[in-house]
Amino acid sequence: MVKNIKAEVKNLTFSYDKASTGRPVLNSVSLPVHEKSVTALIGPSGCGKTTLLRCFNRMHDLYGSVKYEGKIILQPSGFDILSNEVDPLEVRMKVGMVFQKPNPFPKTIYENVAYGLKIRGIKKKSYIDDKVEDSLKKAGLWKEVSDRLKASASALSGGQQQRLCIARALATEPELLLLDEPTSALDPISTAHIEELVGELKKTVTILMVTHNLHQAGRASDFTAFMYLGDLIEFGESSQVFTNPKEEKTENYITGRFG
Amino acid sequence: MKYKLRRQLTEKLIEFILFLAAASSVVITFFIIYTLVTEAFPFFKEVGFKDFIFETEWTPLFENAKYGIAALVSGTVLTTTIALFVALPFGIITSVFLSEYANDKVREVFKPMLELLAAVPTVVYGYFAMQLVTPFLQKIFPDLSGFNALSAGLVMGIMIVPYVSSLSEDAMRAVPQQLREGSLALGASKFQTSFRVVIPSAFSGIASAFILAISRALGETMVVAIAAGLEPKFGFNPLGPTETLTAYIVQVSQGDLPQGSIGYRTIYVCGIVLLLFTLTFNVIGQTIRHRMEKKVK
Amino acid sequence: MVDQSQARLMKQIKFLKAQDVVFWFVGLFVLAGAFLILFALIYDMAQTGIPRINQEFFFNFPSRFAGKAGIYAAWVGSLCVVLVTALLAIPLGVATGVYLEEYAPKGWFSRLIELNILNLAGVPSIIYGIMALSLFVYQFGLKQSILTAGMTLGLLILPIIIVTTREAIRTIPNHIREASYALGATKWQTVSSHIIPYSFGGIMTGVVIALSRAIGETAPLLTVGAVAFIAFLPTAPVMATAPYVSAQWLMDPYTVMPIQMFNWISRPQEEFHVNAAAAGIVLLSMTLVLNALAIFIRYRFRKKYKW
Incomplete structure (x- = not known):
């Protein structure tokens, strides 16, 4: 499988505390993210996979001073996400994110999807209407909600809410979509829906996904990165990582010997 | 056995005292409403409700008293x-x-x-x-x-x-x-x-x-x-x-x-x-x- | 087509950043402005009042002559009234709080008491005053006495003490109770040796704040007939002859600090306004000291227990 590289992590070392001299949370991680494909981050709790994901849209910057060393480059523009000169707002406008627990705003379904456009200062109603419809269709939610766009988002089921959050992120046409364990709060049927949706979305969007669920990583991803204690242990095509891991730690993890 | 009984009694007594304290707040509300209503009641025997609502002057202590609230x-x-x-x-x-x-x-x-x-x-x-x-x-x-x-x-x-x-x-x-x-x-x-x-x-x-x-x-x-x-x-x-x-x-x-x-x-x-x-x-x-x-x- | 270009994006980001900075300053400005105004007011009052504050001011009775008038009767009266208030409101309030949190069965009755307390807390203080006028002064025949005043303010601050007691108790995690019951303790043993001691800091904070409110409260005491012109102190509680103690002071007429201040403000002569400013400074100091004490207690106890 040959794909262009959409984003590239280069020697990323990250600590929550600027003054910290101890072991960093991420230790010199390098990783390519291929365009229009799904890359899964797996590993035991505390391995740094969510921390890595949250570096991609600078969410850590919200909680005080943190230390990034290394780069995350978006291609083809060569835009360095972690650069000090880059405003986190700009990063977040380019990189969308969906969280563990569905977090729709207590507004209408329409307002939720339109939110990202409105905060970018877009006011043209016809454009927003089209975008809302388009994003809801992409998120596979249009058929269920087209007749009640003005209803409150909190009336939707958990799985629908999560698809709404995906639609909300899609509306702003992100260059990269981050999914942080998007199904961990959902029931099996909703989970299957989301996985199916991820498979559909990768035709148009580049996706980086953290997951706890190895089956999900195996089923839904094209590439898999295994992390352990802040190190990237192994990266490869998912078929290879799951059937024929090169590293012993990877093998132990996917065969359930720890984690 | 006697000890147990005494213990139970003390427990009940304490609970009762605490209950009385809590109930006293209801008594206060009762007194507020009771005093307000009983002290104000005779007023409405003297002053018509219509004047009270529609009059625009309030001079209850004057010779020519008006009671427009x-x-x-x-x-x-x-x-x-x-x-x-x-x-x-x-x-x-x-x-x-x-x-x-x-x-x-x-x-x-x-x-x-x-x-x-x-x-x-x-x-x-x-x-x-x-x-x-x-x-x-x-x-x-x-x-x-x-x-x-x-x-x-x-x-x-x-x-x-x-x-x-x-x-x-x-x-x-x-x-x-x-x-x-x-x-x-x-x-x-x-x-x-x-x-x-x-x-x-x-x-x-x-x-x-x-x-x-x-x-x-x-x-x-x-x-x-x-x-x-x-x-x-x-x-x-x-x-x-x-x-x-x-x-x-x-x-x-x-x-x-x-x-x-x-x-x-x-x-x-x-x-x-x-x-x-x-x-x-x-x-x-x-x-x-x-x-x-x-x-x- | 809507322009999604990089240049437009950067313009929008610049705008958003500027908006954030502007609001940060607006917030700071409003807060700092409010305090500045308050400090300016206090400073102005202090400038007028402080020259008037000396030993005579503290130990003179009120007088027709502004220059000779003092706050002796007022501060002694305030202390006596607050003592009565505390004796009534603290046990009653804490007991109610404990009952509602630890004993009351969840049902219509406790919901009724709860609603009732919330509404009592919202009743204007002047309403307590006219209730006390009818009930304590006339029906109970307690006249314009320290006892009447203390009880009136006691009822007024009762809801504050109940609410803070409950909040303090609620911070104690359930496993503490379970640990105590598991050792065979009864409910009262659990309450008296765990719940009350552990929530003591929170309860005391609420009590002190409530008492500081009582010291500054004016309106209800005006209606129950506090008199501003009192040229004597309440009867001493101890005597040289048998029975050595006396509760007569409870039935004495009185004045308190805020009433004294109000009386001086209400006079047309400018010299009395100077007295009012001086009394205001003393009164403000009393309440601020109590509030600082409350903040200190809260800080001390917050560090003491970690669940």
């Missing part, structure tokens, strides 16, 4: 409205600032100071309004009389800012962090997140804060008694003197007031009207708040 109610509404014009914007700005913008250090400086603002005795605020704010305002509005609704209302507004802001800040802080992250992850600024996501999410809490603040302002006494003048007048002129229900009660009860006289009765009549107003806002405010707390859980 509207005069006092208009004064109360006027000063409360002025106070809200100060308390609402300032309360919202401070609570957004403290809950969404300020870091822990800034918050730890300002929060206790806000509490101190709330601790200043109302009679001292009354002094401020009359001795300092009125002379200052007179430079801006030369027609402002020495006693006026404007400076009393403004000072009252400042007085209830801490109350509004602490209740609304509680409501904003109860908004789950995931909602903020959801907004910020889309590239929203703090300002957009605060005003488009946090405030709408905390809306019922903020609304109840405002409604409870209205109830506070309606019942506030000393500032208006000192600075607003003691002239019952039907009308809404902020630059002139006025009198509120509370100020009237203070004014009349300072004189010699034989029990059972018509003057004595009128303070209970004003008390009932005042209580009806504040209770209404209080019940609405508490209901909204209670619903919000349930929803958050």
Whole structure:
């Protein structure tokens, strides 16, 4: 499988505390993210996979001073996400994110999807209407909600809410979509829906996904990165990582010997 | 066996004593309603309900007595409205600032100071309004009389800012962090997140804060008694003197007031009207708040 | 087509950043402004009042001559009234709080009491005053006495004490109760040796704040007939002859600090306004000291227990 590289992590070392001299949370991680494909981050709790994901849209910057060393480059523009000169707002406008627990705003379904456009200062109603419809269709939610766009988002089921959050992120046409364990709060049927949706979305969007669920990583991803204690242990095509891991730690993890 | 019995008895006795304490709060409410109603009741035998509502003059202690409650109610509404014009914007700005913008250090400086603002005795605020704010305002509005609704209302507004802001800040802080992250992850600024996501999410809490603040302002006494003048007048002129229900009660009860006289009765009549107003806002405010707390859980 | 170009994006980001900075300053300005105004007012009052504060001011009775008038009767009266208030409101309030949190079965009755307390907290203080006028002064025949005043303020601050007691108790995690019951303790043993001691800091904070409110409260005492012109102190509680103690002081007439101040403000002569400013400074100091004490207690106890 040959794909262009959409984003590239280069020697990323990250600590929550600027003054910290101890072991960093991420230790010199390098990783390519291929365009229009799904890359899964797996590993035991505390391995740094969510921390890595949250570096991609600078969410850590919200909680005080943190230390990034290394780069995350978006291609083809060569835009360095972690650069000090880059405003986190700009990063977040380019990189969308969906969280563990569905977090729709207590507004209408329409307002939720339109939110990202409105905060970018877009006011043209016809454009927003089209975008809302388009994003809801992409998120596979249009058929269920087209007749009640003005209803409150909190009336939707958990799985629908999560698809709404995906639609909300899609509306702003992100260059990269981050999914942080998007199904961990959902029931099996909703989970299957989301996985199916991820498979559909990768035709148009580049996706980086953290997951706890190895089956999900195996089923839904094209590439898999295994992390352990802040190190990237192994990266490869998912078929290879799951059937024929090169590293012993990877093998132990996917065969359930720890984690 | 005997020991066990004694232990059980003590337990029951203590529980009973504590129960009595809790029940006493209901007794207090009963006494409030009972005294207000029984002391005011004879008033309505003498004064017709129609005059009470539609008359616009309130001169119960004059020879030619008139009992138009509207005069006092208009004064109360006027000063409360002025106070809200100060308390609402300032309360919202401070609570957004403290809950969404300020870091822990800034918050730890300002929060206790806000509490101190709330601790200043109302009679001292009354002094401020009359001795300092009125002379200052007179430079801006030369027609402002020495006693006026404007400076009393403004000072009252400042007085209830801490109350509004602490209740609304509680409501904003109860908004789950995931909602903020959801907004910020889309590239929203703090300002957009605060005003488009946090405030709408905390809306019922903020609304109840405002409604409870209205109830506070309606019942506030000393500032208006000192600075607003003691002239019952039907009308809404902020630059002139006025009198509120509370100020009237203070004014009349300072004189010699034989029990059972018509003057004595009128303070209970004003008390009932005042209580009806504040209770209404209080019940609405508490209901909204209670619903919000349930929803958050 | 809507322009999604990089240049437009950067413009929008610049705007958003500027908006954030502006609001940060607006917030700071409003808060700092409010305090500045308050400090200016206090400063002004202090300038007028402080020259008047000397030993005579503290130990003179009120007088027709502004220069000779003092606050002796007022501060002694305030202390006596607050003592009565505390004796009534603290046990009653804490007991109610404990009952509602630890004993009351969840049902219509406790919901009724709860609602009732919330509404009592919203009743304007002047209403307590006219209730006390009818009930304590006339029906109970307690006249314009320290006892009447203390009881009136006691009822007024009762809801504050109940609410803070409950909040303090609620911070104690359930496993503490379970640990105590598991050892065979009865409910009262659990309450008296765990719940009350652990929530003591929170309860005391609420009590002190409530008492500071009582010291500054004016309106209800005006209606129950506090008199500003009192040229004597309450009867001493101890005597040289049998029975050595006396409760007569409870039935004495009185004045308190805020009433004294109100009386001086209400006079037309400017010299009395100077007295009012001086009394205001003393009164403000009393309440601020109590509030600082409350903040200190809260800080001390917050550090003491970590669940």
